[in-house]
Amino acid sequence: MTLQQLAYFVAVADVGSFTRAAESLGVAQPTLSRQLRALEDELGSPLVDRSSRDGLALTPAGEAVLPFARRMLADADGARTAVAEIVGLRRGRVRVGATPSLCIGVLADVLRVFHEKYPDVRLELVESGSQPLVRSLVRGELDLAMVIVPPPGIDAALDTEPLLRERLSVASPTSERAPTSRSSMTVKELARRHLVVPRQGYDLLESTLKAYADAGETPQFAVEGGEMDAVLRMVEAGTGVAVVPDLVFSSRPRLRRTVLTPPLYRTVALARRADLAPTHAMRAFRDTLLSFLAVVSAGDGFPGDVQVLRRPEALTPAPAASPD
Structure with a gap:
């Protein structure tokens, strides 16, 4: 599991589309799809229901993982900010x-x-x-x-x-x-x-x-x-x-x-x-x-x-x- 995979998953969950998620992240759609599939393999369950008639929908596993993914991404961003502030002498x-x-x-x-x-x-x-x-x-x-x-x-x-x-x-x-x-x-x-x-x-x-x-x-x-x-x-x-x-x-x-x-x-x-x-x-x-x-x-x-x-x-x- 990587932060990049979690970011791809959160983007898909937010916009409900592989295409729009890839565009918002500036990556190719096949790349995003492969990374999301690798995350699902790692967790042992599909996170996105790709067969839904109403577009992409989260599976129960996806619903359970989403708040953790958001928290982990927020913590990672907080860590980057804290280090940047120390390096920039805004803290320390x-x-x-x-x-x-x-x-x-x-x-x-x-x-x-x-x-x-x-x-x-x-x-x-x-x-x-x-x-x-x-x-x-x-x-x-x-x-x-x-x-x-x-x-x-x-x-x-x-x-x-x-x-x-x-x-x-x-x-x-x-x-x-x-x-x-x-x-x-x-x-x-x-x-x-x-x-x-x-x-x-x-x-x-x-x-x-x-x-x-x-x-x-x-x-x-x-x-x-x-x-x-x-x-x-x-x-x-x-x-x-x-x-x-x-x-x-x-x-x-x-x-x-x-x-x-x-x-x-x-x-x-x-x-x-x-x-x-x-x-x-x-x-x-x-x-x-x-x-x-x-x-x-x-x-x-x-x-x-x-x-x-x-x-x-x-x-x-x-x-x-x-x-x-």
């Missing part, structure tokens, strides 16, 4: 993860632009440190994530595209005197101040501790273990200073930026599972993200020392649909 889902600073400095605007272009694609956002985000990607709980590279331990499981190179600077409250009389400070100078640091799982914590270790210094902690927003609020309140990415300063006028010397940089990448082909919705999100970065880079740019590494022309176009 993208599960995106990002670190808090990237949510503030980049992703909020990208999500707005994407939603305006594809309002029926469901967006799900997870905000966390890079390490938890990488684990979620590998477990299949996220489709894409903006993470710091290289991802620790399991980078072979991910495909990553570098997006940004951003500097890490010292945040202090504008309500207090600057940490130094200069616009920069060393880790040795930073070690004299009390730190507010995020919880485990934020690469920022490891980057800060490594900078201290490389300089032979021991950090003094004011508060440990906060989420990024809490860290920034505590700095604004004068609890301590923090090492943060430059992206956060654009939305925090109560924070003062002092650069570290030698400089600390980190690379942000868009990551996904290497063994899974990206969906059309994922590709569209990636295109939207890269286009947004290019527009910002061509304009006033990001605050502080943030460099865009990927351009829209470097995008790989979505593969053509298979002829099968």
